Amino acid sequence: MTKLSVNINKIATLRNARGGNMPNVVQVAKDAERFGAQGITIHPRPDERHIRYEDARDLKKIVTTEFNIEGNPIDKFLDLVLELKPTQATLVPDAVNAITSNAGWDTQKHKDYLKEVISELKRNGIRTSIFVDPTPAIIEGAAETGADRIELYTEEFAHYYSLGNKEAIHPYTQCAELAHKLGLGINAGHDLSLQNIQFFKEYVPHLLEVSIGHALVCEALYEGLESVIKQYLIKLK
Template sequence: MTKLSVNINKIATLRNARGGNVPDLLKVATDIQRFGAQGITIHPRPDERHIRYQDARDLKAIVYTEYNIEGNPEKSFVDLVLEVKPDQVTLVPDAVDAITSDAGWDTIKHKSFLTEMTQEFQRNGIRVSIFTDPVNKMVEGAKAIGTDRIELYTEAFAHQYGLGNKDAVKPYYEAAVLANELGLGLNAGHDLSLENIKFFKENIPGLLEVSIGHALISESLYLGLENVVNMYLQKLK
């Protein structure tokens, strides 16, 4: 079975909008694990607009499944990860002002930097995954870096699948086959949803883990909305 790691950034966004502690990020993370998810993912950014660095520290005590911290390995991020020591760090080439991740690493151009970062995290007992486009030379470049896993950036697949183009999975299949041959663990994430996840899983050999946040939280709001509205109506009778 492919593991599900739930990205809880959007829970932090909702909490921060009111300045209090509703929803309670730690309780949500605890409940998500209790509901059966096999991991919790966070993506702290330098401006702390959703996940705060203190959240990363606080979550360490309550995540008993797999703890994955993703982000751009600039100094403050590296220091945080080395302090918290999650199970996995996913390296993502985000610009400082990026709304969300929008590309995988050029693992050839940035080989030296990524090798240094990978070795530093591995020395501290942290598994490393590198965010990668489904391009064979980038998968080969990731292997040369020495990373444990890659995470395939799936936005292009999700967009095309939504338009009815199922052939969009082909480069991901080819990248997955290559990763398996090279002995790289395989993760995937970005815009995966209830609409496309089954098809993606069935067509990607060796898929170990998916990280899903925005779609899952949005779907949870809608699929739970009728129940909550009716609970209010019952109390107001």
């Protein structure tokens, strides 16, 4: 079964819109795990516009499944990750002002930098994953960095799938097969939803984990968090 890691950034966005502590991100993380989620993902950004660094510290105390912290490995982010030692650190090359992540790493161009960062994380017992586009050369470069896993950036698939173009899955299938051959674990995330997740799971081999936040929270507004998480778990079997 592919694990479901629930990204709770959008919960923090809603909380921050009014101040205070409603909704409570710690309680939502507890509830997500209670409803069956096998991981909690956060992506703190330097401006802390959704998840705050202190949220990460609070969540570390209560998450009982896998804790995944995503972000651009600037010094502040790395200091946080090395302090908390989550199950997994996912390295994402997002720009400071990006609304959301919109590209994967050029693992050839940034290979030496990624090697250095990944080496430090692994010395501290943290599993590492690199956010990448589904391109064979990029996958090969990722394998050379020493990373444990890749996270396939799935926005392009989700876009074309919504238009009825199922052929868009092919690069992901091919890259997952290549990554597995090279000894990399395979994660995926970005714009995956109840509408496309089962198809993606069926056609992407060796899929270990998906990280889903925006769509899952939107779906939960209509159907409830427990119901939506359980639907994902069924589709990921």
